[in-house]
Amino acid sequence: MKRLLALLPLLVALVFGGFFLWGLNPDRDPSDIPSVFISQPAPQFDLPPVEGLETPGFARADLIDGTRPVVVNVFASWCVPCRAEHAVLTDLVTREGVVLYGINYKDKPKDAVRWLSTLGNPYERIGSDLNGRAGIEWGISGVPETFIVGPDGTVLFRYVGPIVGNKAISKFRAALVQSGAITEGNS
Amino acid sequence: MRRFFLFTILAMLLPLAVQAVEPDEMLSDPVLEARAREISKELRCVVCQNQDIDSSNAGVARDLRLLVRERLVAGDTDENVIAYIQARYGDFVLLKPPFKPETYALWIAPPALVLIALIFGLTIVLRGKRKAPIAGLNEEDEQHVTRFIEAQKDRST
Numbered sequence: 001m002k003r004l005l006a007l008l009p010l011l012v013a014l015v016f017g018g019f020f021l022w023g024l025n026p027d028r029d030p031s032d033i034p035s036v037f038i039s040q041p042a043p044q045f046d047l048p049p050v051e052g053l054e055t056p057g058f059a060r061a062d063l064i065d066g067t068r069p070v071v072v073n074v075f076a077s078w079c080v081p082c083r084a085e086h087a088v089l090t091d092l093v094t095r096e097g098v099v100l101y102g103i104n105y106k107d108k109p110k111d112a113v114r115w116l117s118t119l120g121n122p123y124e125r126i127g128s129d130l131n132g133r134a135g136i137e138w139g140i141s142g143v144p145e146t147f148i149v150g151p152d153g154t155v156l157f158r159y160v161g162p163i164v165g166n167k168a169i170s171k172f173r174a175a176l177v178q179s180g181a182i183t184e185g186n187s
Numbered sequence: 188m189r190r191f192f193l194f195t196i197l198a199m200l201l202p203l204a205v206q207a208v209e210p211d212e213m214l215s216d217p218v219l220e221a222r223a224r225e226i227s228k229e230l231r232c233v234v235c236q237n238q239d240i241d242s243s244n245a246g247v248a249r250d251l252r253l254l255v256r257e258r259l260v261a262g263d264t265d266e267n268v269i270a271y272i273q274a275r276y277g278d279f280v281l282l283k284p285p286f287k288p289e290t291y292a293l294w295i296a297p298p299a300l301v302l303i304a305l306i307f308g309l310t311i312v313l314r315g316k317r318k319a320p321i322a323g324l325n326e327e328d329e330q331h332v333t334r335f336i337e338a339q340k341d342r343s344t
Contacts, residue, residue: 136251136275141233141247
């Protein structure tokens with residue numbers, strides 16, 4: 001018993017050391033919030049099109065009637081990282097045929113139209129979320145955020161922040177492959 | 188000089204009065220507004236994560252404050268409002284974590300550790316006490332010592 005007690009400090013050190021190792025891991029992002037929607041049905045919303053844009057708006061029902069997963073990207077013209085992410089998303093649409101819907105978050109329609117005409121419009125549908133209420137329904141904390149929604153309306157994946165850089169892109173691609181939106185290899 | 192001091196103190200108190208809640212957000216009904224403030228203090232801002240939405244200037248925090256008030260006006264109870272937001276942002280949005288299987292360790296560990304420490308400490312203290320008393324000399328020893336001293340005295344003289 002006495003001898004076992006002597007091992008106690010070692011045990012305590014191991015437990016603390018384990019926590020430190022976990023806490024100091026540079027890959028750990030403390031601001032990473034788990035989404036409640038993963039494996040849950042997508043939220044209810046109904047967004048009108050952006051004023052002055054041909055692209056139609058969309059509601060929850062529009063996510064379901066397709067046969068392929070849909071990528072829902074929350075963006076805004078005032079969001080600088082969105083500009084960088086735009087090229088990545090366009091690439092996914094033109095080269096791999098991903099179905100991309102956009103939620104134009106708290107943006108002036110005029111600015112959104114100008115932004116899309118300068119950079120190009122990869123979105124099949126764009127809903128205008130002027131007061132940010134749909135954003136709350138989706139539980140977003142900022143822009144950009146990107147969701148992958150399965151054909152049955154289940155949210156499969158959520159990416160917070162811009163999908164820019166090799167690490168982020170490969171993570172997102174892996175999620176696309178897993179959800180069946182693209183097939184592996186044709187990049 | 189005194190006026191200067193007064194002014195400085197007043198200036199230093201000023202930040203305490205600054206609030207994130209803007210006048211146009213507030214409800215005209217003071218009872219509902221008070222409830223909204225209480226609820227807002229329990230909800231975490233998802234952008235600046237260690238602030239409640241009541242004191243945060245972030246855009247999403249403002250939206251959530253407006254949403255809280257909207258739900259209250261619609262006749263929701265405080266619990267309903269919190270559940271509504273929790274359904275969209277998860278447990279993370281609650282500044283006070285709920286008590287459920289995932290959080291048992293969080294809630295139970297501190298009192299359990301205190302209990303263990305108390306038991307540990309008490310046993311050590313009590314064991315120390317039991318050993319402590321050094322028996323005084325009994326009658327027999329006393330006589331023995333006296334005889335010994337007497338014997339020594341006799342020898343030295």
